[in-house]
Every structure is written in C-alpha cells, then in structure tokens.
Amino acid sequence: MRRFSDRMGFTFVEIVIATGVALVFFAGLIHFASATGSETSRAENYLRALQIAQETIELVQSMPVGELTDAKLQIFEGSLVDSQTRQSVALPVHPESAWKPVTKKYPEQYTKAYFYRKLRLEPLEGEAANGRFLRKLIVEVFWNEGRVPDKIDAIGGTPDRMRKLALATVLFDEREYY
Amino acid sequence: MRGSCHGTQKRGVTLVELAIGVILVAALLGITYKVFSYITNARKRGSVDLQELQGARFAINHLRRDFRCATPFIPKSATLAQKAKAFEMPIVDAKAYTKGDVTVPVLVSPAELHFHRQVYDTPDLTTSPVLEEVNYHIDEARKCLIRTTAGRELAFPGIRNVKFELYGHPLNPETPMLLVTLVVDADADKKGPGTPDLEITTTLSSAVINQNLHYRSWNRIYY
Numbered sequence: 001m002r003r004f005s006d007r008m009g010f011t012f013v014e015i016v017i018a019t020g021v022a023l024v025f026f027a028g029l030i031h032f033a034s035a036t037g038s039e040t041s042r043a044e045n046y047l048r049a050l051q052i053a054q055e056t057i058e059l060v061q062s063m064p065v066g067e068l069t070d071a072k073l074q075i076f077e078g079s080l081v082d083s084q085t086r087q088s089v090a091l092p093v094h095p096e097s098a099w100k101p102v103t104k105k106y107p108e109q110y111t112k113a114y115f116y117r118k119l120r121l122e123p124l125e126g127e128a129a130n131g132r133f134l135r136k137l138i139v140e141v142f143w144n145e146g147r148v149p150d151k152i153d154a155i156g157g158t159p160d161r162m163r164k165l166a167l168a169t170v171l172f173d174e175r176e177y178y
Numbered sequence: 179m180r181g182s183c184h185g186t187q188k189r190g191v192t193l194v195e196l197a198i199g200v201i202l203v204a205a206l207l208g209i210t211y212k213v214f215s216y217i218t219n220a221r222k223r224g225s226v227d228l229q230e231l232q233g234a235r236f237a238i239n240h241l242r243r244d245f246r247c248a249t250p251f252i253p254k255s256a257t258l259a260q261k262a263k264a265f266e267m268p269i270v271d272a273k274a275y276t277k278g279d280v281t282v283p284v285l286v287s288p289a290e291l292h293f294h295r296q297v298y299d300t301p302d303l304t305t306s307p308v309l310e311e312v313n314y315h316i317d318e319a320r321k322c323l324i325r326t327t328a329g330r331e332l333a334f335p336g337i338r339n340v341k342f343e344l345y346g347h348p349l350n351p352e353t354p355m356l357l358v359t360l361v362v363d364a365d366a367d368k369k370g371p372g373t374p375d376l377e378i379t380t381t382l383s384s385a386v387i388n389q390n391l392h393y394r395s396w397n398r399i400y401y
Contacts, residue, residue: 029213043231048378051238055381062383063349064392072349091357097346099271101357102288107377174393 042145045113046165049141052080052115053167056139059092060119065135065173073119079159080106080115083152087111114149116142116159124170135171140164233336234362234378237323240332241358241382244312244325247296248384251282251309265394268387269344269354284387286356290315291342296386316340323360338363338375353391356382 010018056076060068075092082089088106106115118140124131142161149160191199250264257280264281272287284293291314296307313326316339323337339361347353362376 026213029217032217040228040231043228044376047231047235051378051380054242058381058383059347059355061385062347062353062355062388067349075348091345092348094346094348094351097351099344099346099354101343101345103341103343103357103359103379107359107379109374109377110379 038146045143045145045163048110048113049115049143049163049165050167052117053139053141053165056117056119056141057137057167057169060121060137060139061169061171065171066175068121070121073121077118078116079152079154080117081111081152086152113143113145114152114161116154116161118142118159121171133173135173136168137171138166138168140166230336230362230376233334234360234376237334237337237360238358238378238380240325240334241291241314242380244295244314244327245291245293245356245382245384247298247386248284248293248312249296249309249386250284251294251311253280256280265390268384268390269356271344284384286342286344288341288343291356314340314342336363337361353388354383358382 059076060073078089080089081087088108088111090105091101091103093101093104120138122136122138124134124136128134142159142164144162147162151160154160250268252261252264256264260280264283267283269284269286272285272290272292275283275285282294285291291312293312294309295312297310300308310327313324315324315326316322316337317324317333320333320335321338323334323340325332325334337360341357341359343357343359345355345357347355357379358381359377359379362378
C-alpha cells in the first residue's frame with residue numbers, strides 16, 4: 001500500500017486540462033482547414049453567379065427592346081435547379097433553331113448552389129437626360145452556400161437563398177423617334 | 179546516510195511504463211503530423227483553386243470582350259450577293275464551311291473559335307472599322323486554351339478544355355448565341371486527393387452581328 005501511495009501520477013484535474021488544451025488545439029486547426037475549403041467554394045459560386053448574370057444581360061441585349069415584353073422575359077426567370085428532379089434545368093434554347101447544341105443543361109456542379117435568376121426592365125423616362133430612349137435592365141442572381149433551400153421555387157417572391165448578386169445596364173430603345 | 183538514501187527511495191520508471199509512454203508520444207506526434215499535412219495540403223489546394231478561378235475569369239473576360247464585336251469578314255471586292263449572304267449567315271459551323279468563298283463568317287467548332295472583330299480604337303475619320311483576326315483553340319501539347327491575334331499568342335494555363343457550341347436565341351431562332359463551357363483544372367499541382375475539375379459555362383453574343391440581323395435596312399457596314 002505504501003508503495004502505491006508514494007507514486008507520483010497525473011491528477012484528474014491535470015488530465016482534464018491537458019485533454020481540453022489538446023481539443024482546443026486540434027479544433028482550431030480543423031476549423032482553419034475547413035474555412036479554406038469554404039472560401040474556395042464561395043469564390044467558385046460567385047464566379048458562376050456573375051457569369052449567369054452576364055449571360056442573361058447578353059440574352060436580353062440580343063433582342064430589340066420593342067420585342068421584350070414582360071411575358072417574354074419570364075422565360076429567363078426562375079430556379080436553375082428543377083424543384084422535382086433536383087437537377088439542372090435546360091438551357092433556354094429555341095427548339096426550332098437550326099443550331100442544336102450537345103449541351104442541354106447547366107453543368108451538374110451548379111446544382112449545389114441552387115442558383116435562382118430574376119430580371120426586370122424599367123423605364124428611365126424622366127430620370128435621366130434623353131431617358132425616353134433608354135430602358136434599365138436589372139438582373140439578380142441568388143444562390144446558397146452548402147445548404148438546401150426550404151423552397152426551391154419562389155414565383156413572384158424573394159427566393160429562399162443566402163446570397164445575391166445584381167447587375168444592371170441600360171438598353172437603347174430604337175423605336176423612339178428623335 | 180539516511181539523507182543520502184532518500185533519493186533511492188523514489189521509485190523509478192519501469193520498462194513497461196517507458197514503453198507505453200514512448201508509444202503514446204509517437205501516436206500523438208503521428209496524429210499531429212497527419213493533421214498538419216492535411217491542413218498544408220488544404221491550404222495549397224485552396225490557393226491553387228483560387229488562382230485557377232482567377233485564370234478562368236481572365237479567359238472568360240477575354241472571350242466576352244473579343245466576341246462582343248465579332249463580325250464576318252467581308253472584303254470590298256465581294257459582290258453584293260456575297261455581302262448579303264455574309265450578313266444572312268454571319269456564323270457557321272466550321273465543319274460546314276467551304277473555303278474559297280470571298281467572305282469569311284465566324285467559324286465555330288467544338289474545340290476552336292475563329293472570327294474577325296472590330297478593333298475598339300479604330301481611328302477617327304475611318305470609313306470602315308479596322309478588323310482583327312482572332313482565334314481560340316486548345317493546344318493539345320500544352321493542354322491549355324490559347325488565344326491568337328495579330329501574331330501574338332496568349333495562353334490560359336488553367337483552362338484544360340473548352341467547348342464552343344451555337345444555339346438559337348430562345349425568343350428568335352435565327353439569332354445566334356455562343357455557349358462556352360470551360361473546364362478549369364482545379365488542382366494544377368495534383369497534390370490534392372482527387373479534386374474534380376471545375377466546369378463554368380456562359381453565353382456570349384456579338385452586338386455587331388445581332389444589330390445587322392435585326393435592323394437589316396440600316397446600320398450595315400460594307401467593308
């Protein structure tokens with residue numbers, strides 16, 4: 001008995017403190033590593049959102065302003081992920097065109113961000129010099145970072161997404177007379 | 179003597195305790211090494227990813243700016259019929275193009291894009307815009323996207339593959355839109371554990387071509 005009582009070992013408090021210090025140390029390192037990964041993912045999604053917004057502007061700019069009614073612009077609106085299949089939606093390709101692209105949908109890598117696109121065309125009359133010749137186009141792209149939205153579709157409302165990017169440009173309405 | 183014997187009463191470390199201690203320290207060092215190497219790789223991979231993404235943005239910006247003012251090449255020597263045909267069919271599939279025609283449309287094939295573009299800084303009092311020939315293709319040897327214009331070459335090292343495709347505008351089937359899909363090498367140093375390549379897709383259009391298609395009675399420039 002005497003021999004055991006003389007032995008010097010770690011106390012319970014020492015073990016708890018050592019374990020706590022080790023846990024904090026490793027948790028910090030792991031958090032640091034995972035933060036690096038999510039930063040990269042955010043940059044990827046931002047670049048994709050920017051391209052979606054820019055291509056939408058180009059799609060609208062490619063048509064005469066006189067032909068751009070609200071009903072026609074609707075085809076560019078909505079989620080880029082199908083709410084039923086959870087896969088990328090089809091690209092807005094005219095079915096009767098002579099050009100038939102092999103690529104039919106946005107890449108599957110896009111589905112993780114649940115991109116959503118909205119756009120509106122507003123008059124600028126009275127707001128700027130020669131405003132009657134101009135129309136303001138605003139494209140908004142919404143997306144998520146590593147989270148499935150509760151509602152994938154948001155017809156007429158604000159999409160259930162974490163991030164938003166908006167680009168605006170001015171279109172020239174060539175129907176106006178000088 | 180009693181005092182001198184005091185030290186000998188302290189119990190030393192047994193071989194078993196020593197062995198267990200050494201094993202524990204070795205295991206702890208091993209875990210620490212693993213964690214550090216994982217973090218170092220993640221840091222490197224993250225930094226490479228961001229660099230490659232920046233390269234992808236650089237390439238898309240070049241493509242968009244070049245293609246925005248893409249136009250078929252129509253020489254002054256072309257007949258009116260040839261000029262009219264060039265305006266009617268400004269972009270064609272490269273496989274369907276017949277060489278020998280005077281005019282040269284914008285040529286699109288899955289791995290190559292060839293066109294003329296109006297140069298931004300056309301001097302004042304110039305009757306026709308200055309044109310410049312531009313080519314984008316994948317260099318199989320270097321495995322990257324190459325832009326060539328006026329004898330100068332620009333390489334985009336992060337772009338491992340590219341696909342160019344034409345499609346009709348959803349509101350007008352005759353309005354050509356160019357779909358570009360870039361495959362970005364996500365881990366150029368191949369140090370990460372199987373990092374998948376990134377795909378980025380976007381649509382480009384030419385304001386010059388669309389203007390000529392939509393307003394046929396005006397704004398036509400005969401070179």
